[in-house]
Amino acid sequence: MSYFDFDALQIEDRKMHEVKQLSLQLAATQASLLIVGEAGVGKTSLARYVYGKSRSPRLYCLDCKNPAGFDFGRIDGGTLLIEDLDCASTALQNELMRLVERTDGTRPRFISTSRRDVRAMVKQELFRQDLFYKLAVVHLEIPRLEDRVSDFPVIVNFILEVAQIMHGKTGLRLSPEAYARLNSWSWAGNIRELENVLERAVVLAKSSMIQPSDIQFEVAVEDLELDFAPGMSLSEVEKRLILQTLELTAQNRTRAAQMLGISIRTLRNKLNEYKEEGVL
Structure with a gap:
């Protein structure tokens, strides 16, 4: 799915409202835009919204995670949407810099997305400083869903x-x-x-x-090593599942309770039992 009609949504969140208004203001310009935020917040949707409000004649899309086969030579003006800029390899950064420096009228407008702080990557010498300044004239940060x-x-x-x-x-x-x-x-x-x-x-x-x-949630358990074995009591299985789920959630009791399908009060009582047993 991953498409949002920002015009149809009655946005109440103050920060997101400011993001939308600034997006509309920037749409009519050629300023390079960097949209940052966690995975899944809607960075690409916002980028396409900005493009849709612009007068740009065409859109090119570059996925920095999988750039194989992308032809920089076919770019002729328009807008280049660069997804996951923070994943751009050194070679890809060099290609982008050559594109930025074009003076023959085929240089596109740049709209990039990133999950990581590219400024910090520049300081760590993981990203070209000159390219960063060219691609990030304006920053927009999309808040997490939990904060909206x-x-x-x-x-x-x-x-x-x-x-x-x-x-x-x-x-x-x-x-x-x-x-x-x-x-x-x-x-x-x-x-x-x-x-x-x-x-x-x-x-x-x-x-x-x-x-x-x-309403069924996907529980990420690929990193959870369950050391259960035949012959274990149900109470022992329950204890190990609770403790390992807490480990998976970095001791976030609310999230662990959600994943286990129990109330936070039940989880708290179980943990108190384990403390009395000397497990915690």
Whole structure:
């Protein structure tokens, strides 16, 4: 999915509102723009929004994670969207610098996205300083979804409508309990994660009312080594699962409780038990 109509969204969050207004102001210019933010916050959507509001005749897209086959020679003005600028190799940075220095009228307008602080990369000599100054005339930082509390209901409704269109459904609504389940999650994957969860809920919904059971979160367990073995008691399995989930979440009890499907109070009681046993 990963598309947002910023004109259709009634943005309430102050910081995001400022980002949108500055985007509109910049759209009519040729200023190079760097959009930064965590994975999944909507950097590419905002970049395409700026391009859509500009008078640029064409858009070229360069993925710095996978630049193989990209032909710099075909660029003739327009706008170049550079995704994941922080992943650009030295060779790719050199190619971009040659493009920046063009004087034959084929130099494009540059809009870049990055998850990392490119300024810090410059200081660490991981990124060319001269290229940074050319590509980052203006910075826009998109806040995390978790920090956009006032925008959350609007974003949920927008994604829900788009997901229904995609899957040929209409009239679906979230039950209060389902919405509360969504609202309690910390959204480490930001809007992209929310899209994933809501699209799955639309597909799974058995009636017009989406229930909490339709809201299923993806739990990242690839780094979790579960040392369970046949013959272990259920209480021991439970203890190891709780402690290893806490380790996975860097001791974030709220997130661990969410992942385990228990209340924070239950988790707290379990941890108190383990302390009495001398485990913690």
